[in-house]
Amino acid sequence: MRVLKWTGIVLGGLAGLLLLFGAFAYVAGGMKFNRTYTFAESPLPVRADSATRARGAHLVRTHACAECHGPDLGGKVLVDGMPFARIVAANLTAGRGGIGTGYRDADWERALRHGVNPQGRGLLIMPADLYTHLADDELGAMIAYLKTLPPVDNELPATELGLVGRMVATFNPLTMPELMTSPAGRPATAPPMGPTTAYGQYRTRTLCIACHGADLHGAPHPDPAGPYGPDLGVVRDWTLVQFATALRGGVTPDGRTLDPHWMPWPHFSHLYDEEVEAIYRYLQVLPPRTEAPVANR
Ligand code: HEC
Ligand code: HEC
Structure with missing residues (x-):
């Protein structure tokens, strides 16, 4: 009887601790996920001539945006695993459900260069640690092209971290846009294209x-x-x-x-x-x- 009683107390205590830990992780992980970052805006040269847009199209194609955002950049659900996470690569076009209509040049820059969305939240999976090295002229050309994407109607759910995802986030580096302020050696203009x-x-x-x-x-x-x-x-x-x-x-x-x-x-x-x-x-x-x-x- 005594053994049973003690087992009950220990198990009850453990369950209580787990519950407490779950609540803590839900709040702490959620705060980390929703933490906002601000960056000074540094207006980029975004020219809209057709040569610039063609250059941007080539850069967007070779930088694999379509791998995650879908062949027409209309967006896709990358991870659908609640209560871990649902991670959605946005519809980049100006169609229904797309970010294209509301996005300003500075919003594109913030997402690609610093890995944060217009609300300031760090983007998951989005490889801004590569794109942050793009020179101003190339990033400007990409933005010029992205603003002209054919609209795709595709309404998607929002990115969400579930309880398990928040527990993981509590103890892991989740996003690190603060590391992407200004990489050493990023040129203002890309070296001229050539076999050098x-x-x-x-x-x-x-x-x-x-x-x-x-x-x-x-x-x-x-x-x-x-x-x-x-x-x-x-x-x-x-x-x-x-x-x-x-x-x-x-x-x-x-x-x-x-x-x-x-x-x-x-x-x-x-x-x-x-x-x-x-x-x-x-x-x-x-x-x-x-x-x-x-x-x-
Ligand atoms: C998203 C991740 C990713 C990116 C970006 C990437 N690679 Fe790779 N690369 C890999 C992985 C993973 C392998 C091994 C794949 C395998 O064995 O199937 C690989 C293999 C290779 C290999 C074969 C190496 C060998 O030992 O056989 C070469 C060469 C290569 N990559 C070059 C490049 C170059 C150049 C770039 C940039 C232009 C690049 N990769 C960008 C992930 C990447
Ligand atoms: C490895 C996958 C991957 C690649 C490659 C990728 N993205 Fe993303 N991107 C994502 C994911 C996932 C999100 C949403 C993350 C989130 O909501 O936390 C995202 C978000 C974005 C956002 C912010 C959308 C918003 O909600 O405000 C923009 C803009 C964007 N990506 C543009 C691009 C462009 C342009 C390229 C190519 C230069 C690109 N992405 C390449 C995965 C990727």
């Missing part, structure tokens, strides 16, 4: 570092379920044709097919020859590892 190491280095910052590491010598995939982003030092031993086949066609010199879900080569298939060559040339002179090696998983 300068253009190649710049392009890897906006396209590759999120998965292959800041020094391109390897990093864990931003999606915890994804495979390790391998060391791009290996490319030093490849020919330009072999590199182009891997980057645009997803097949490595030793015949492996890269998984397009984790390595977005279908989007890189739109890169111009001179862009591929520029990245190749930069990888030929890639400086040695600067960060402590991250263990391969």
Whole structure:
């Protein structure tokens, strides 16, 4: 009897603690999710001529926006797993349910450069840690193009963190837009496009570092379920044709097919020859590892 009584007290106590912890995490995780960030607005040159828009279209295509926001950029639900989370990549057009109509240039800039929405909330999954390296002229060209997207009617639910998601958020770095204020070395204008190491280095910052590491010598995939982003030092031993086949066609010199879900080569298939060559040339002179090696998983 006594044992039963004590078991009851202990279990009851534990259940109470769990409930308390759940309530704490719900509030603490929710506060973290809803925390707002402000950034000084720095008006970008957004020109609306057709050459600028065409440049923007190419940048939007190669920067894989369609991977998450859908082929027509009409948005899609990326994670539908309540009570963990529902994460929705917004409809970027001016159709029904789209952000396009209400968005100002400064809102586009804030989302792409700092990873926060117009309300100031940090965006989940959205890879602003890459896009923050885009030079003013390129970001301006992308915005000019995004404002002309054909409208898509697609009303989507809002991004939400459930109890489990909030518990995880309580103890994990959830969003870090504060790290994206002004990356060192971001130029005001992009290096001229051409098969140069300068253009190649710049392009890897906006396209590759999120998965292959800041020094391109390897990093864990931003999606915890994804495979390790391998060391791009290996490319030093490849020919330009072999590199182009891997980057645009997803097949490595030793015949492996890269998984397009984790390595977005279908989007890189739109890169111009001179862009591929520029990245190749930069990888030929890639400086040695600067960060402590991250263990391969
Ligand atoms: C890896 C997936 C992914 C890629 C690639 C991606 N996005 Fe996003 N984006 C998201 C998600 C998810 C959200 C919503 C996150 C949230 O609500 O917390 C988002 C939000 C946004 C928002 C803010 C919408 C709002 O509600 O105010 C804009 C603007 C945006 N993305 C534009 C772009 C553009 C332009 C590109 C390409 C240059 C791009 N995204 C690439 C996943 C992605
Ligand atoms: C969203 C994450 C992501 C981005 C962005 C990305 N990669 Fe990858 N990459 C991967 C992953 C993961 C692999 C391994 C895939 C596999 O083995 O199926 C990979 C593999 C590769 C390989 C093959 C390496 C080998 O050892 O066989 C090359 C080359 C490569 N990436 C180059 C690039 C370049 C160049 C860029 C930028 C233009 C880039 N990647 C951008 C995730 C990414």
